[in-house]
Amino acid sequence: MTDHALLLVNLGSPASTDVADVRSYLNQFLMDPYVVDLPWPLRRLLVSLILIRRPAQSAHAYASIWWPDGSPLIVLSKRLQEAMKSQWTHGPVELAMRYGEPSLETVLTRLASQGIEQVTLAPLYPQFADSTTTTVIEEAKRVVRERKLPIRFAILQPFFDDPDYLDALAESARPYLQKDFDHLLLSFHGLPERHIRKLVKHIDPKHDLRRPDSVGVSDEVLARCYRSQCQRTAEAFAARMGLRPEQWSVSFQSRLGKDKWIEPYTEARLDELAAQGVKKLLVMCPAFVADCIETLEEIGDRGREQFVEAGGESLELVPCLNDHPDWAAALKRLCERAPQSMV
Ligand SMILES: C=CC1=C(C)c2cc3[nH]c(cc4nc(cc5[nH]c(cc1n2)c(C)c5CCC(=O)O)C(CCC(=O)O)=C4C)c(C)c3C=C
Ligand SMILES: [Fe+2]
Ligand SMILES: [Fe+2]
16 A cells, blocks of 8 residues: 555744744744634734744744754754655655644645545654644644545554653663763753643643652543653653663743743753752753754753853753654654544
């Protein structure tokens, strides 16, 4: 069978580092109701306020990490797409972005015009959040519905605790952990607490969003709590690497706006760790499968500067999985197990 496509989907980046391109990308991203979950008039107002200053700041940050062939996130996702072509034997391997280009609309329409009717949709996020996983799935379904494309989906499920994924994560990070280091910080992308509360409140209204581990969290809550999924990934990774509890910790980065986001914040942890005497810090970012502005600029540049100013000696950023061969092999197995979607 060669008519079953694999469609990898990541977040997307601006078309260029021009302020106008960054503004248009941020507008599309933040106007997504799964990202800024406010009623349209309030969302429009808040995003318009953010768009006054943020595009110029973000354009500057993007320019500092942009590669000659484009955004690192896009370049690295294309490399993964290439690596997957020798893994996925059932049909074409395509890549789409939730925001910006190549859009899900463009890619799904092209696949349908080639006669492809079965697509395994792979949102490239290990941990589940409405602002990442759900919005990809809903956008893909919208395109198929509105364009009346004869496409059926199998959908890759969140893989935060999947042994194949965790083994690949361990193998890709191992060379960095074999060097001398004092502490490993696992810094995940943050989320407003509200995004998690609204998903778990019907199951366990008392679920504690500050709990220091995922031990004892019920499967039902775990399936919906991004923060607990991040902790489970970190715990399983640390166990695989034989790390002692004091050798590693978890934090959450990239807070935006005034809402309360899940804690501890990475910025605060960098100061705390330096104050505790940590000199050689390793940071890895397992919410991202590809390096991007959030890892390269926020951690690799600004985070390093902050840590050294606070008294640390060095901060080494462990690369994301990117196109590591173990990751490509793990992703193939994960995607082959993806369940068929009924709608
Ligand atoms: C890994 C999972 C991600 C979650 C969860 C997530 C939630 C989330 N993000 C924002 C706001 C921004 N995120 C930005 C960049 C960005 N975010 C992710 C992933 C997750 N976001 C990635 C992979 C990237 C990098 C994109 C790239 O081009 O490299 C940005 C843009 C950059 C900037 O201006 O700083 C914003 C803004 C919110 C509000 C949110 C949940 C509500
Ligand atoms: Fe984000
Ligand atoms: Fe939780």
